[in-house]
Amino acid sequence: MVQRINGHTVSELTAHIVWSTKYRYKVLQGDIKVRCRELLIQICEAEDVIILKGVVSSDHIHMHINYRPSQNISDLVKKFKGRTSRKLQQEFPLLSKRYWGRHFWAIGFGCWSSGNITDEMVNAYLEHHRKPEDQDESNFILE
Numbered sequence: 553m554v555q556r557i558n559g560h561t562v563s564e565l566t567a568h569i570v571w572s573t574k575y576r577y578k579v580l581q582g583d584i585k586v587r588c589r590e591l592l593i594q595i596c597e598a599e600d601v602i603i604l605k606g607v608v609s610s611d612h613i614h615m616h617i618n619y620r621p622s623q624n625i626s627d628l629v630k631k632f633k634g635r636t637s638r639k640l641q642q643e644f645p646l647l648s649k650r651y652w653g654r655h656f657w658a659i660g661f662g663c664w665s666s667g668n669i670t671d672e673m674v675n676a677y678l679e680h681h682r683k684p685e686d687q688d689e690s691n692f693i694l695e
Contacts, residue, residue, distance in 0.1 A: 554602055554618045563621045564667065566604065569629060571661035572612035574651060580610050584644055588613075591636045601628060616666065625663050633657045 555564050573579055580588055589608050592615070596603050602618040619628065637656035641647045647656065 554604075556618070556620060558620075561621060564618070565621060566616065566618050566666045567625055568664045568666055569615045569617065569625070569632075569661060570612060570663075571629065571633060572658045574655050574658045576611045576658070577650060578610035579647060579650065580608055580613075584640060584647070585610075587643060588636055588640060591639055592632060595631055595635055599623070599628065599631065629661045629663070633661075 555562060585608050589606075592606065592608075592613070593603065595601075596617070600620060601623070604616040604618055606615040607613070613632075615632075617628075619625070633656075637654070641651065641654065641656060648654070
């Protein structure tokens with residue numbers, strides 16, 4: 553994994569993102585698929601996002617990315633979908649005929665955080681740091 557070290561922060565934020573073409577049309581093939589991949593790589597380089605793994609399927613995209621703490625997943629996906637939609641429809645006129653409303657991607661996306669620890673590990677860590685005298689309200693134990 554990739555640790556990002558900036559000034560006063562250390563982070564290792566990763567996410568698995570998935571989104572699909574509108575109506576799940578299988579249009580990501582041939583030159584369109586290659587160009588979509590190139591565009592996603594360019595956007596990630598411009599936004600300082602590291603692609604850990606990615607797949608461009610015929611009707612959807614999977615990306616496993618590493619991103620900075622100052623970045624918002626929704627904003628990143630908005631950039632991925634918006635820029636690729638605009639460029640692909642400009643460069644491949646046949647897409648404009650199929651997507652006459654200029655909406656290339658389906659609404660929404662799926663996103664799952666990923667990392668190197670489990671929920672059980674976090675809970676065990678928190679329980680380890682809990683002391684018997686921490687039972688009063690002033691210590692803000694959350695359960």
